[in-house]
Amino acid sequence: MTNLSTTSDDILACARSLIIAGGYNGFSYADIAEVVGIRKASIHHHFPSKVDLVRTLVFRYREEARAGFAELERTAADPRDQLSSYVGYWEKCIADASAPFCVCALLASELPVLPAEVAGEVRLHFETLSEWLTSVFERGAEVGIFRLSNPPQAEAEAFMAAVHGGMLSARVHDDPKLFGMITASMLDRLSN
């Protein structure tokens, strides 16, 4: 049991799901206060400003993602396995509605109106993600598991784009399986 209060974690978790639903301007301190069961002013005690809150939130998200990639490097058997574990993770998040969208993908869409500090964190996540995917595609091509018609970086970027666009399509059609269909189609082509 940690000696740190769980309230700030509750605030972060709540803010995360509110951002996933409607982005940076889609929620307020009042919304969080109601869900967490705390007064608006008390949130300012934990996070002086909204920028502090969201910057912290994205920073943690980024660290979690990085840890997830490291975990996949250790556990997954080969590049193909790594990719399908990655999309499988998202399929689960979308299907059980626990996190039906990537926080950073959502924030990225409103990047021009985001406070600079938040925008910077979002950009860093995209770099982390595209670097990891590129390394996976490179390894897959080297080992001969993937047959790529384009440079690994281009394939990785296209794959990443399809994942983010897939989240969007699944949201619009309110159909988690659509995400699976799209990512499966992307994975299929890697060895044909």
Place this chain on the structure above:
Amino acid sequence: MTNLSTTSDDILACARSLIIAGGYNGFSYADIAEVVGIRKASIHHHFPSKVDLVRTLVFRYREEARAGFAELERTAADPRDQLSSYVGYWEKCIADASAPFCVCALLASELPVLPAEVAGEVRLHFETLSEWLTSVFERGAEVGIFRLSNPPQAEAEAFMAAVHGGMLSARVHDDPKLFGMITASMLDRLSN
């Protein structure tokens, strides 16, 4: 010269670019008023509520898109040409920053917090788009121009997802060429 005032068109055009930048909750009547050079209250004369404004805007956007697809059906030589004209259109919009994001893709990301009327319009656009893309892929497969490893619908959805995700990546990296790289990678695979 049309006998309709141009002010309401100015308002719509302004709102469109504001939505492209930051979504539904990312702009206000005050923002529009300042750009168009009119008072806030005067916008309510043309569009009683924000929902009216955005619903109208998305409806027109949807009609424009539909007209664009019809145009491509008439002018483009074959399915491959249609797809590359489609992505070429977006490449231009992104490169000259005239409309660096699809209005409906952006609104779709905040779908859960969107007013129902607007959400409905957005969903209709996605249907229009995925139906057209599916028909293009079907025709391409029939004629033998495309060699698909998955059903046309799955390929169309993956293509559409990559286009939307590509806009996101181009925005994050502030690099219009990234969109071209991603879509080129998608097009390449259709005949390999």
Place this chain on the structure above:
DNA sequence: CGTTACCTACCTAGTAGTAGGTAGCCTGTC
């Protein structure tokens, strides 16, 4: 004379954020 397009002036509700207070809990010191 009615309609259109705009205006000023306003309203209510909500926004992020602040000031200042209180209750509980450690911790160091006599």
Place this chain on the structure above:
DNA sequence: GACAGGCTACCTACTACTAGGTAGGTAACG
């Protein structure tokens, strides 16, 4: 062991400002 000081986590009550929206007036025009 008692107690003072400081710290954390919360509170009520507020500020300044912005949001979308309204009431009612005016000037131009067919």
